[in-house]
Amino acid sequence: MKSTLIVSAAQQPCNQDRQTNLDISIAHIHSAAAEHADLIVLPELHLDPYFCQNEDYRHFDLAQTIPGPTTEVLASLAKKLGIVIVSTLFEKRAPGLYHNTGVVFDKDGSIAGKYRKMHIPDDPSFYEKYYFTPGDLGFNPINTSIGKLGILICWDQWFPEAARLMALAGAEILIYPTAIGWDANDSHGEQQRQLDAWITVQRSHAIANGIPVISCNRIGFEQAPDSISGIHFWGNSFIAGPQGEILTSTNESEQKLLIGTLDCARSERVRQIWPYLRDRRIDEYGNLNKRFID
Helix, strand or coil: CEEEEEEEEECCCCCCCHHHHHHHHHEEEEEEHHCCEEHHHHHHCCCCHHHHHHCCCCHHHHEEECCCCHHHHHHHHHHHHCCCCEEEEEEEEECCEEEEEEEEEECCCCCEEEEECCCCCCCCEEEHHHHHCCCCCCCCCCEEECEEEEEEEHHHHHHHHHHHHHHHHCCCCEEEEECCCEEEECHHHHHHHHHHHHHHHHHHHHHCCCCCEEECCCCEEEECCCCEEEEECCCEEEEEEECCCEEEECCCCEEEEEEEEEEHHHHHHHHCCCCHHHHHCHHHHHHHHCCCCC
């Protein structure tokens, strides 16, 4: 990695048609490049409104191949602007086989690698198991010209095992493209507890592994099809350093490009004073591969 990296995250609405949503993302990419950013992260499934609020086979028509039409656009932009782009797409891998897939485009326009979402939720308004097959590429960082990027997607962010495995495999930054929001029926107190937990658990991944975290969420209300209900996506995207310190963040409604500077040598210094990796008792962790210990 370079001694310092300028990184960015595009908090944006994704509640309009595909071309409009993509145009918003492209505008953020241009803005990031104008700020000399090395990296920009886009929200989870940023091309479309969040279609997983219900189960409808017609939504499978939204999926596309990788490489495909959107990857061509983003690859061209990455090369033209000299910036690494992290996008998340609804991937059509084969007939009847679909994934929620992170794609990393390097500065030369190549696809540096993919990550397929491993943990797939199935909750009210988040019916992702209907659409996405769990990932089969493992927890492997993607090598780029700016370092090794540990891409994890939304529900993955709640699992310390995923963050740890990425870190053990050499990830130098943990990146969480996200689409998460509130149920309007929840009380204000419950909404605040959920948001606080979301921020806390991701900051804890930075702390426990001694590496920065970039979390990029969408914003705005998206009504569920054939319903008056919907999800209010809570934004609050942030960039945190290797001790979990917030370097930059935003609120629940602002469309904003977050820009942060990472001192790449600092992760090693933090790991020297907080040597969690040294003191892990791997000889006693065998039960972690069990669903439950009776």
